[in-house]
Amino acid sequence: MNRRTFLHLLGAAGLSLTIAPTALALDEQHRVGLARLRYRGGNDNPRPGALRRMLQEVGRHTSVEINPDVAEIWGEREELFLHPMIVLAGDRAFEPFPEDVIENLRLYLSSGGFLYIDSAEGLTDGPFINSVRRELQRIFPDRPLRTVPREHTVHKSFYLIDRPMGRLDIAGNFEGIFDEERACVLLNANDLLGALARDAFGGWEFQVSPGGDRQRDMAQRLAVNIVLYALTIDYKADQVHIPFILRRRRWRVD
Template sequence: MKKYLFLILFSCALLGHSQQIALLKYKGGGDWYANPTALPNLITYCNNNINTTIETKPETVEVGSMDIFQYPFIHMTGHGNVFFSEEDSENLRNYLYSGGFLHIDDNYGMQPYITKELKKVFPDKDLVEIPANHPIFSTAFAFPEGLPKIHEHDGKRPQAFGIFHEGRLILLFTLECDLGDGWEDEIVHNDPSNVREKALKMGANIIKYAFDN
């Protein structure tokens, strides 16, 4: 019964907020607010290139709040520690199982913390690497080799990991890529225009996948 209640709540919320996205605020001391210009720039790019009509100013929503059910797409980033309480974990799990989508972008240094906390959310699921032929790499723009490399960090290859539920990708974790830095204003990191374009195109793919699936 509780599961169906969340489904009804999520469906009703989406009727009024289907073109609005949010940034996830979490506990633990990690800088959840990193890359302040990233989401606004991604929204502008999507509205101009893939026919979305997303509100230009993204909302901020706490992981344990029922407000997360208002948004079909939530973005999470940071460099450091992440902590989910039992209530946070249950709320996030219900949101994702009810049709929501979470993109976690490691801004460098987040991996050991978020992977540990995700086991609270999904004790019976593991992050699995997403192959390059998954639809998320071609929903709007083609990335035949999978996730693009935006920033070097440790020089490792970029990887996209996911959690699936009933065949649907509900959570995307991007590592050694740093899409969010590529979405930021050009002056922040001085990335070449072609690198920023790759980041924005991949971001548009993620948004479109979240909205369509």
């Protein structure tokens, strides 16, 4: 289900929205896009071009209409609600978010938004991930990161994949924060974007270890799964009726 269909069904279901229609993650062409969350200090774009590649994989393998132009945002309230999926990436420590960004992210994630976090530092407890944990603790003081089980929908939203993939294989599971059953935050320490990145000549920018081409292929599939999960949450798992999906999606600001 792409975002155009989602909006159509949203209207048909008669759900109440208290934000402007433009705050529902679509550009003027009604194509699905995503945004990269910027921050101060550190490196918020360690794999330039990889998010565009991620969207291209979705467009190539599914019927979802994509907007390959990745937005860059600082976490202001209005811009957050223009995107169904926000990506936070890095490879080193970064400064704390301003308090208003923390509040905006809490509202966004509690209202149906999705944050994917991709670490390029090659560590499961390195400076970038420690900075991430610090900020997530500020956003959701009562919701710690926890291990995402292998049977979670993100592993089967389009392809069947039993673990997080990427340039590396150092973490056997995603970590996540949940809003009831819905994962509103997913953290991958395996550098998924590093497996997707290409150089100026179209060649792969980084080697993938230890699984080589097979691991890269699975990382490309996982990229599709993550975007599809951001759009459809647990639909693949339970095949529930669309109005129920929309109630669970809760894409509104109360």
